[in-house]
Amino acid sequence: MQSHWDRVYDGKDITKLGWYQKKPQPSIKLIGSLNLDKKSRIFIAGAGATTLVDHLLQEGYNSITACDISKKALDHLKARVGEDNVNYIVDDLTCMNHSVNDIDLWYDRAVLHFLTEEEKRMAYWEHMDNAVKNGGHVIIAAFSTEGARKCSGLDVHRYNKDMLVEFMGEKYELLKAFDHIYTMPSGDKRPYVYTLFRKR
Ligand SMILES: C[S@@+](CC[C@H](N)C(=O)[O-])C[C@H]1O[C@@H](n2cnc3c(N)ncnc32)[C@H](O)[C@@H]1O
Structure with a gap:
């Protein structure tokens, strides 16, 4: 899997990738609604080269962790935003x-x-749950059940709000959920579901 994602990012113009956002508006809106302290510890799971990091740094957040399976992806991000206030x-x-x-x-x-196997989803959940403090928040944005069946050539497991509520389980309270149609650089549309949870 790592080699797939390294190939996707290696020497690529990230603005052409099928998930590139010049400004990650729905995420900015959700994070803004939380009024987080600038010292808040923010973990970006599968960060890739996301422009959300640029936005968070501009806003003054100073404890950001960008995690990705692909070093090539994080190299793009590091080259653009540097290492101050971001841990890779x-x-x-x-x-x-x-x-x-x-x-x-x-x-x-x-x-x-991208986690199409139940076992992998459960392992992801365990890592997430161990990482997030009580009262902390989780944002998950995924391809919606109305959306495409593949992304980056890989099968995807699609979600609606209720499926994400079930995935997160009783320890997490749903605060917000909305559908969002993302337009790819190619002009194709990709319906997403966005959710915001709070750990009880
Ligand atoms: C479609 S891209 C989205 C990137 C970024 N979140 C964004 O919104 O621009 C998926 C990202 O997840 C990363 N990824 C896929 N599977 C992963 C895994 N098991 N662990 C960590 N990162 C993973 C990929 O390398 C890739 O950067």
């Missing part, structure tokens, strides 16, 4: 070697939906 970890969210804890916000856009 190359790791697989389904079997993490790094220990991550006391996270105020776990953020995942277009990553969980």
